[in-house]
Amino acid sequence: MPTKSVSRRAILGQSMAALGAGLAPEFLHARQSGHSDRRGQQPNILFIMADDLGYADVSCYGARDYRTPAIDRLAADGVRFLQGYANSAVCSATRTGLITGRYQNRLPIGLEEPLAFRDVGLPPDHPTLPSLLRGRGYETCLIGKWHLGALPKFGPLQSGYDHFWGFRGGGVDYFTHGVGGVKDLWDGDHPVEATGYLTDLLADRTLEAIERNAESAKPFFISLHFNAPHWPWEGPDDQAESRRLDQSGKPLAVFHFDGGSQRVYAEMVTRMDYQIGRILDRLDTLGLAENTIVVFTSDNGGERFSDTWPFTGRKTELLEGGLRVPAILRWPKFAAKGHDSQQVMISMDWLPTLLAAAGGTPDARYPSDGINLLPFLKAPEQTVPRTLCWRYKNLDQRACRSGEWKYLKILENVFLFNVVDDPMERANLKDRFPEKLSELEEKYRAWDSRMLPLDPASTTHGFSGSELADHYGAKPHNSVR
Numbered sequence: 077m078p079t080k081s082v083s084r085r086a087i088l089g090q091s092m093a094a095l096g097a098g099l100a101p102e103f104l105h106a107r108q109s110g111h112s113d114r115r116g117q118q119p120n121i122l123f124i125m126a127d128d129l130g131y132a133d134v135s136c137y138g139a140r141d142y143r144t145p146a147i148d149r150l151a152a153d154g155v156r157f158l159q160g161y162a163n164s165a166v167c168s169a170t171r172t173g174l175i176t177g178r179y180q181n182r183l184p185i186g187l188e189e190p191l192a193f194r195d196v197g198l199p200p201d202h203p204t205l206p207s208l209l210r211g212r213g214y215e216t217c218l219i220g221k222w223h224l225g226a227l228p229k230f231g232p233l234q235s236g237y238d239h240f241w242g243f244r245g246g247g248v249d250y251f252t253h254g255v256g257g258v259k260d261l262w263d264g265d266h267p268v269e270a271t272g273y274l275t276d277l278l279a280d281r282t283l284e285a286i287e288r289n290a291e292s293a294k295p296f297f298i299s300l301h302f303n304a305p306h307w308p309w310e311g312p313d314d315q316a317e318s319r320r321l322d323q324s325g326k327p328l329a330v331f332h333f334d335g336g337s338q339r340v341y342a343e344m345v346t347r348m349d350y351q352i353g354r355i356l357d358r359l360d361t362l363g364l365a366e367n368t369i370v371v372f373t374s375d376n377g378g379e380r381f382s383d384t385w386p387f388t389g390r391k392t393e394l395l396e397g398g399l400r401v402p403a404i405l406r407w408p409k410f411a412a413k414g415h416d417s418q419q420v421m422i423s424m425d426w427l428p429t430l431l432a433a434a435g436g437t438p439d440a441r442y443p444s445d446g447i448n449l450l451p452f453l454k455a456p457e458q459t460v461p462r463t464l465c466w467r468y469k470n471l472d473q474r475a476c477r478s479g480e481w482k483y484l485k486i487l488e489n490v491f492l493f494n495v496v497d498d499p500m501e502r503a504n505l506k507d508r509f510p511e512k513l514s515e516l517e518e519k520y521r522a523w524d525s526r527m528l529p530l531d532p533a534s535t536t537h538g539f540s541g542s543e544l545a546d547h548y549g550a551k552p553h554n555s556v557r
Contacts, residue, residue, distance in 0.1 A: 118212070118295045118434050119407060120368040122286075122359075123426070124352060125174075125299070127167065127221060127247070127306040130378020131400045132385045133345055139383060142342045146353030147404070150372050154406030155453050156416050161477075162376040163423040165391055165398035165468055166190045166537065167246060168223050170375045170423050175204045175224070175235070177427025177444035181467065181527035185224060189392075189469055189536040190246050197225015200234040203439035205427045206297060207236025212436045215294045218242060219281045220301030233265060237299075240264055241281045247303055249330055250274045250310045251318035256327035273312045275304045275344070279351030283358055290362045295434070300355075304348040309336030309381065311343030333543055341381035367409045369433060371426065374401040380544065386499045392538040394466050394475040394484060395501055407433070411453035419452045420462040420477070465523040469530055470538035471553050476520040483516035487553065492516070 132138035136151040163173030163180055168190035172180035175198065180186025185196050198204070206216040217239040218232045223246050225231065232240035243253065243260040250273050253261040261268055270277055282300050289296040308330050310317050321329040352372070359365040377398040378384050379391045389395020403421060405411060410433075425446035428438055438444040452458060463478040476483045480496040492506040492513045506513045541548040 118214075119409065120289075120295050120364060121209070121214075121297045121430055121434070122282075122355070122368060122370045123297070123299045123430075124370065124372045125220075125301045126348065126372075126374045127301070127303050128376065128379040128382065128391055129305060129345070129374035129402065130382030130384040130390070130397070131387060131402060132383040133305070133378055134349070134402055136404075137402050138385055139345075141338065142346055144346065144349040146349045146356055147372055147402075149353070149356065150370055150404045150406045152414050153408065154370070154404055154413065155411055155456050157403040157405075157421050157449075157452075158416055158418055159420045160373065160401050160403030161399050161420070161422040161464060162374065162401050164189070164466065165376050165393055167221075167375045171221075171224055172198065173422075173424040174375075174426060175206070176202060176442065177205065177424050177438055177446050178442060179424065179445050179465075179527060184528065184531065184534075187469075187528060187531045187534045189534065191223060191225070192246075192535040194533070194535065195226070195229070197230025198235050200230065202235070203442050204236040205430065206232075206299070208427075208431055208436055208439065209297045209434055210236055210238065212431075212434045213294055214297045214434065215239075215289055215292060216297045216299075217285050218299045218301065219285065220278050220299070221246075221303055222301075227265060231265060239285070242278065242301065243303070247306045247308075247330065248274065249308055249318050249321065250303070251315055252322055255330050257322070273347070275302060275347050275351055276312070278302060279354060282355055286355070286358055286362065286364070290364065297430075302348055305341055305344040305382075307336070307379070308332040309340045309344070311340050312347050313343075314340065336381055338381055365408060367407075369405065369407045369430065371430075372402065372404045373423070373426075375423075377401060388500050390539075392468070392470060394468055394473045394486075396482075396495060396499060399466065399475075405429075405449070405453060407453065410450075412456050415456035417452045417456040417459075419449070419456075419459045420464065421449055422446065422464055425449050463519055463523075465520055467524065467527075467530070468538075469534065469536040474520055474524075476516045476523070478516055478519055481512055481516060483513060483520060 134144040134147045136148040163170040166189045168188050169180040169186050172183055172186035185198050188196060210216050216237045218237045220242040222232050222244045241263050245260050248254055248260050253259060261270060285298050308321055309332050359368055376391050377400060384397030387396035387400055389397035391398055428444045428446050429449040432448045432450050466475045471486050474485045480494050482493045482495045484491040490506055491504045493501045539547050540552050541550050
């Protein structure tokens, strides 16, 4: 179906019309009065985020070596966004954009690429997706990865979640649930011990949370933030590999540059898919599927064993492969079924979208930089123009996408790509279209001037030739303008 471009004013009007067409009159009245507490009027929300999953790491986006039937099922029953972006090419920054609905560069925590050992975190007084939904009457729960600051100053319970079960850092071993001998598994603000493969444990906790909320008068918002398929490269039967890493005596062994394979990576992804299937089946069994929004996405582009086709680049890089992610939304009561959308979207869009579905709006003191995607769920063939910008401290990377065009700068190398015609970013058109290059450079500068300046002390990371052979000649370069 041909794509139809519409104006921003029109899309806002369609947003209200779409809401009105899909939701009960009682819910609209409650939303307009600022009050809604009757079950069945507001949707439940299950937000599933994979960690370091590449664009083509699930079969409905092109995976070639294995199938992901549960995630494919979400796409078949919902809307698949084909031009979905992460807010950053690394986890902490994207998670900041997701939970605040704003460019992560507006907050010190969002300048960490990723957060490591500094005492920085998400300010507890900043409105978040869970806190705003809690204000709309939702029970809120995070299961899995946090990575937005450490206790005692920062944490999920301090930023809008009623419940938390998972880990606080950037990654943990799938069996020991720690890094370098330090455990990192929590129930609320209390450390806990558990036995089992972490992907399975997170799914089990999610099933328990759904069961617990099934009879509640409150709708639920459950954030299921898997660590899969993040390093270390361990499938569900790789306890021996976990022991090898744990007994190596190397504190950074978990980064796992001496292990992994495409076979193991496939086992990690398909196990996550299997557990998502169990969760979807439970929603069906409990009669909750019709009015439960299920989102599936990733925090950034793929890492070492990932498939980012048809893009190049990966995590820590502002090439498309480092930023493009799967993005699926299923809501049988409201959304079109089995459709694709070419609308350009980004992680920070989820906050205004899910709030709108719940009958709320972002905090006026912290207006969202994202857009409400609900209109595209009713009319997936429509699009609205977007201009999106990114920066990444390692290699002084900067990027701006506007329409079909993308400006990219890495060190002193400047590129202009048409990423619709040339998704691999091979044809540098900067000399053929200098006016377009100047236009996007100016849009980037205007955006950058509204963000916090880069922090010389913030953590940043990028792969070098000593780590990945296909990055031969690449050296770490963390300079600041």
